[in-house]
């Protein structure tokens with residue numbers, strides 16, 4: 207039985223429960239994520255969309271071709287990222303989970319756009335872009 211993962215925005219208007227067979231956790235250093243979140247790096251939990259049930263509907267905006275970012279329409283918390291590159295997945299921001307400490311990243315992507323002062327002190331796999 208897969209364990210269930212719960213999360214919510216800062217005000218609680220948007221929440222979700224996911225019961226995935228599998229999921230992944232990864233840091234993204236790309237400049238789009240910096241703009242969309244205001245943070246120097248974003249950490250995502252990728253879950254099959256079919257395994258996610260929302261309570262409250264996040265607002266979505268197409269930040270670039272084929273990409274939709276979702277946030278709480280009441281408090282503005284960034285909720286997720288979806289792309290036609292991974293059509294079956296929702297990539298949730300890790301900080302909105304009730305227990306992010308249990309979700310351990312396994313890699314970094316887009317390190318070619320990593321901020322020069324942002325130090326990575328781990329042995330995780332690093333990709334300058336996804337796929338290389």
Ligand SMILES: [Zn+2]
Pocket residue numbers: 215216217218219220278279280281282283
């Ligand atoms: Zn909210």
Ligand SMILES: [Zn+2]
Pocket residue numbers: 234235236237238239240248316
């Ligand atoms: Zn990114």
